[in-house]
Amino acid sequence: MDSDKTWTKEEILNIYNKPLMELIYDAAEVHRLHHDPLKIQVSKLISIKTGGCPEDCGYCPQAARYHTNIEKNNLMPVEEVLAKAEAAKATGSSRVCMGAAWRNVQDGEDFDQVIEMVKGLSSMNMEVCCTLGMVTENQATRLAEAGLHYYNHNIDTSEEYYKEVISTRGFNDRIKTLENVRKSSLKVCSGGIIGMGETVDDRIGMLMGLLKLSEAPESIPINALVPVEGTPLEEQEIVPIWDVVRMIATTRIVFPKSTVRLSAGRMQMSKEGQALCFMAGASSIFAGDKLLTTPNPGDNEDMELFSILGLTPTEKIKDYTGKVKIRKDQPVVVEDGNWSRPNHIIERNVKATEKGKTKRKALK
Numbered sequence: 001m002d003s004d005k006t007w008t009k010e011e012i013l014n015i016y017n018k019p020l021m022e023l024i025y026d027a028a029e030v031h032r033l034h035h036d037p038l039k040i041q042v043s044k045l046i047s048i049k050t051g052g053c054p055e056d057c058g059y060c061p062q063a064a065r066y067h068t069n070i071e072k073n074n075l076m077p078v079e080e081v082l083a084k085a086e087a088a089k090a091t092g093s094s095r096v097c098m099g100a101a102w103r104n105v106q107d108g109e110d111f112d113q114v115i116e117m118v119k120g121l122s123s124m125n126m127e128v129c130c131t132l133g134m135v136t137e138n139q140a141t142r143l144a145e146a147g148l149h150y151y152n153h154n155i156d157t158s159e160e161y162y163k164e165v166i167s168t169r170g171f172n173d174r175i176k177t178l179e180n181v182r183k184s185s186l187k188v189c190s191g192g193i194i195g196m197g198e199t200v201d202d203r204i205g206m207l208m209g210l211l212k213l214s215e216a217p218e219s220i221p222i223n224a225l226v227p228v229e230g231t232p233l234e235e236q237e238i239v240p241i242w243d244v245v246r247m248i249a250t251t252r253i254v255f256p257k258s259t260v261r262l263s264a265g266r267m268q269m270s271k272e273g274q275a276l277c278f279m280a281g282a283s284s285i286f287a288g289d290k291l292l293t294t295p296n297p298g299d300n301e302d303m304e305l306f307s308i309l310g311l312t313p314t315e316k317i318k319d320y321t322g323k324v325k326i327r328k329d330q331p332v333v334v335e336d337g338n339w340s341r342p343n344h345i346i347e348r349n350v351k352a353t354e355k356g357k358t359k360r361k362a363l364k
């Protein structure tokens with residue numbers, strides 16, 4: 001498969017809809033051309049600031065407006081983050097991703113503290129990633145100078161369906177953040193979530209969104225929604241494993257050189273289902289019994305699965321040199337800061353917010 005190919009939506013849709021066994025076979029072939037199929041990168045996600053987020057992302061238990069059972073935490077001390085990373089390294093992780101429930105990065109004490117975390121982690125010979133919300137080019141450059149390798153900011157879904165999930169920032173803010181990251185020397189990590197009620201067209205639309213970036217992301221997480229009580233998407237049915245496999249395989253074929261990460265939702269997948277995802281080109285998982293706030297298989301369980309499948313965790317930081325062709329017909333306009341706040345009405349978000357208010361009142 002030509003990694004410099006310019007894709008149309010129809011072509012990608014045709015790939016997604018192939019007979020599943022053909023799709024997995026094709027994706028496995030592409031995977032073998034660019035990656036060691038017996039290596040999986042194990043990443044540790046550390047929630048450095050949990051909950052209390054002002055945004056209204058319909059899938060997220062960390063949004064302050066919904067009433068969920070998560071434990072809120074202020075920004076974690078630097079030493080605690082470094083100790084968690086050391087422990088993760090000892091159990092096979094070669095990558096740490098720090099997540100903070102912020103709308104956007106704000107210059108000041110908290111950001112300075114994150115910079116110290118990045119400095120400490122990058123001296124541990126681990127790949128370091130951050131997901132801190134929207135970021136300006138200057139802030140991304142500061143993170144890069146501190147030793148950060150990747151910045152994560154998921155576009156979540158298609159531009160069209162995005163409006164049904166989030167009202168407190170626009171799809172274009174996401175793109176602006178990713179282009180700000182790209183202008184610094186950081187690598188881009190961006191992907192999406194399936195199982196939010198989107199159509200197959202939206203799933204392909206998410207991939208098209210990534211293709212419209214000036215360069216393809218080096219890292220693409222594919223998440224399966226974990227419906228959390230209290231969030232607007234609490235009643236969403238668990239996405240079938242076959243859809244996850246299709247999405248992983250399609251992503252692998254369209255982005256042959258990127259790391260495709262099988263991310264949230266693994267607790268909902270059988271070991272056999274996860275094995276199919278690895279076969280179809282997933283080359284990374286998140287380890288530990290908790291992701292940011294939702295449950296995840298424990299380290300032992302993952303190592304047992306790796307041993308059954310003959311997989312081993314990657315030890316070294318991966319060198320990424322591949323690039324996907326820029327789609328020159330769709331230039332991206334980039335501004336620094338000035339984030340939008342569309343605040344249109346999303347009925348289910350409003351309903352979950354009202355329910356949250358009532359619950360909090362009753363608890364007083």
Ligand code: SF4
Pocket residue numbers: 053054055056057060061062063100101102103133
């Ligand atoms: S996904 Fe991120 S920005 Fe959205 S509510 Fe959750 S923590 Fe906030």
